């Protein structure tokens with residue numbers, strides 16, 4: 001399946017139906033009076049976050065969403081039919097931006113969250129509405145209100161708990177494949193992964209979602225390689241997992257490159273909790289591991305873990321460390337509960 005994380009849609013809500021001018025005409029009934037009904041309301045356009053979607057690909061095939069107009073009112077006091085609403089079903093984590101691609105109109109982060117993007121126009125009043133003691137045969141009615149037309153952008157920021165970071169070939173996809181049932185493409189050339197993958201990882205009865213994104217290279221923030229747009233997907237993660245390839249000759253440089261890109265991207269990514277791991281330890285000897293690890297610890301100022309995604313060494317420890325960070329993050333975000341519930 002193709003992955004799409006930004007797309008443009010055109011929406012329009014329905015116009016209201018016009019009111020009707022009509023008089024009751026029936027045999028033997030004189031002065032039948034006005035009986036023109038009101039117009040129906042136009043349909044609105046909504047967006048709703050739904051479960052089970054993880055790409056905006058549907059909006060590649062359909063970009064125009066026009067709700068139906070309300071029907072005009074009719075004689076014999078009949079009100080026009082309302083136009084049906086239209087609902088854009090989007091994945092959880094979709095931001096809706098205005099035409100300028102900057103102003104955030106809303107951010108749909110929970111399943112079932114709904115927002116109205118364009119309200120349908122009200123129907124006009126028929127002449128029945130305008131009758132009064134002094135004007136018993138009004139010949140006026142209101143037109144319906146116009147619909148609203150908008151151009152919007154949908155931007156998907158996946159909601160994962162853990163974001164994988166690293167240079168191309170660091171073993172990110174291998175790690176995801178080894179720990180979850182996701183099957184990302186793995187190969188020994190850079191930029192194997194071209195779009196983000198999600199996987200559900202389980203450890204000690206807990207489950208969390210890991211996002212594997214394409215590798216970053218020096219200058220990604222200026223658009224080199226695949227650029228750093230994919231970092232948007234790890235913006236909402238609780239913790240970042242930075243994999244450093246142990247077989248690389250320039251371990252320290254690899255580490256600082258990624259860090260520099262994180263800082264260049266901004267958005268508070270560099271301040272997110274981060275776990276640094278020396279990967280591929282099955283391919284290097286004890287001595288090299290120790291020295292690389294020490295070096296990284298000095299650079300990062302925190303504990304550096306070791307693992308091998310292929311052989312499985314240390315993977316569980318890394319998962320446990322991630323889980324600890326996620327629980328802490330969820331606790332941090334949990335609203336403070338009141339001690340004593342209110343009682344009458």
Ligand SMILES: Nc1nc2c(ncn2[C@@H]2O[C@H](COP(=O)(O)OP(=O)(O)OP(=O)(O)O)[C@@H](O)[C@H]2O)c(=O)[nH]1
Pocket residue numbers: 166167168169170171172173174175185186187188189190191192193194213214215216279280281282283307308309310311
């Ligand atoms: N020896 C060894 N090789 C590994 C390990 N993990 C990954 N590899 C190899 O490293 C290469 C790249 O792995 P990927 O998982 O595709 O790397 P990636 O970080 O996803 O790379 P991109 O998608 O290009 O950013 C593959 O040939 C893997 O077999 C490991 O723990 N040990």
Ligand SMILES: [Mg+2]
Pocket residue numbers: 172173174184185186192193212214
């Ligand atoms: Mg990959």
